Amino acid sequence: MARIVFFTGAGVSAESGIPTFRGKGGLWERFKVEELATPEGFAKDPAKVWKWYDLRRKIIAEAQPNDAHKLMALIEKEHGDVWVITQNVDGLHRRAGSENVLELHGNIWKVRCTACGISYYEFKTPLEEYPPRCRECGGILRPDVVWFGEPLPPGVLEKAWELSRTSDLFVVAGTSALVYPAAQLPFIAKEGGAYVIEINPESTPVSRIADEVMRTTATEGMKLLYRRLKEGRYL
Ligand code: OAD
Numbered sequence: 001m002a003r004i005v006f007f008t009g010a011g012v013s014a015e016s017g018i019p020t021f022r023g024k025g026g027l028w029e030r031f032k033v034e035e036l037a038t039p040e041g042f043a044k045d046p047a048k049v050w051k052w053y054d055l056r057r058k059i060i061a062e063a064q065p066n067d068a069h070k071l072m073a074l075i076e077k078e079h080g081d082v083w084v085i086t087q088n089v090d091g092l093h094r095r096a097g098s099e100n101v102l103e104l105h106g107n108i109w110k111v112r113c114t115a116c117g118i119s120y121y122e123f124k125t126p127l128e129e130y131p132p133r134c135r136e137c138g139g140i141l142r143p144d145v146v147w148f149g150e151p152l153p154p155g156v157l158e159k160a161w162e163l164s165r166t167s168d169l170f171v172v173a174g175t176s177a178l179v180y181p182a183a184q185l186p187f188i189a190k191e192g193g194a195y196v197i198e199i200n201p202e203s204t205p206v207s208r209i210a211d212e213v214m215r216t217t218a219t220e221g222m223k224l225l226y227r228r229l230k231e232g233r234y235l
Contacts, residue, residue, distance in 0.1 A: 001081045002235040005167040006072050007185055008086045008093070011174020011200060012218045016063040018056075018090055022176050023202065037147045046140055047130040053143050057108055057125040060090045068173065068218035069096035071226050076100060079229075083167075085160045087175060087182050089145050102160050104152055104182050106145035115139025157181055165192035169234050171225065173199040174218045177206045186210075195234060197225065 010020035020026045031052065035041040042049045065073075073096045076082035083100045084093045089108040093101045112119040113134035122132070122141075132141045146152055160182075164170060170189035177183045186206045190196050198210040199221030207213055214221040228234060 001079075002168040003163070003166060004075065004079060004082045004169045004171070004235075005163050005189065005194075006082070006084045006086075006171045006173060007164070007175065007182075007189075008072075008084060008088060008173050008218075009175025009177075010088060011176075012068050012086075013063070013066075013088055013090055013092055014174065015066045015068065015217060015219050016090075016092060018059060018063050018092075020174075022178070033148060038149055039147055040149075042142055042147070046142070050127065050130040050132065050143075053108065054125055054127050054130070060092075060108060061123075061125055063090070063092065065092045065096035066219055068222040069093055069098070071222040073097035075226065075229065083163050085163065085185060087179065102156060102163070104146070104156060104160060106143070106153065108143060108145060110144035111141040112144040113137060113139045114142050119144045152181065160185055161188055164189040164194070167192065167194045169197070170194040171197045171199065172204075172206050172210070173221065175200070175204070175206075176202075177204045197234075199225070 014020050021028050036049055036052050069092050072084055076098055084098045085102045086093055087105050089105050091107055091109055109121050109123055110119055111122045116137040116139055118136050134141055164185040165188050167189050172186050186196055190209050196210045197212045198206050199214045199218055201215055201217060
């Protein structure tokens with residue numbers, strides 16, 4: 001069976017009201033990445049990092065999956081061998097019903113203890129204290145997400161690499177494709193012979209290798225893609 005892989009970034013959740021990182025109105029325009037998304041920033045001021053994450057958790061808790069998330073989930077139901085490889089930590093793909101989801105950068109609802117290493121889901125927001133404490137050992141918790149300078153969770157990159165290399169249709173949606181190693185995946189897919197589609201209102205490094213570019217939003221692009229898949233256009 002032909003394999004479809006969706007590779008997604010913050011732009012896919014933009015229409016759910018969750019800010020992107022780069023570009024106009026992006027988080028990295030207003031906030032300092034080195035203070036908020038690095039192990040060094042956390043070591044220096046864990047409470048500050050947690051307050052920022054808690055604000056984002058609140059926005060995400062109030063957000064709903066949009067048609068782009070929903071159509072990816074529907075395509076998985078209808079087609080089977082469909083995977084979402086996401087850089088997003090918001091969990092909206094699963095909330096939309098996707099089951100084959102690989103979270104490259106972790107999940108904002110997960111916490112990890114800096115002392116005993118345990119990791120678990122903690123959905124409370126606002127949190128009771130900054131930084132929150134481990135329910136097992138009382139150690140300081142951190143968000144279980146990947147920060148700059150940190151490796152991806154064990155096994156996840158390998159799996160993403162393999163899925164990309166063996167995909168037949170590889171759809172890159174809503175990512176600036178600037179953050180490595182994730183940004184390598186479209187190129188792996190292309191080398192592996194996949195038909196690569198980019199959905200993004202702006203040009204990215206993927207645009208020049210894409211077989212097809214949809215210069216539109218994630219929801220509009222996914223509607224078009226869904227119609228074309230039904231017509232048997234790609235597989
Ligand atoms: P970025 O914020 O870098 O890029 C968002 C992309 O979405 C841009 O290319 C926009 O043009 C596009 N976009 C905006 N609105 C859109 C819409 N409605 N529909 C489709 N596309 C839209 O986000 P990512 O590429 O996900 O990493 O960023 C990658 C990583 O950098 C994130 O996972 C995070 C960040 O720092 C870590 O925290 C490690």
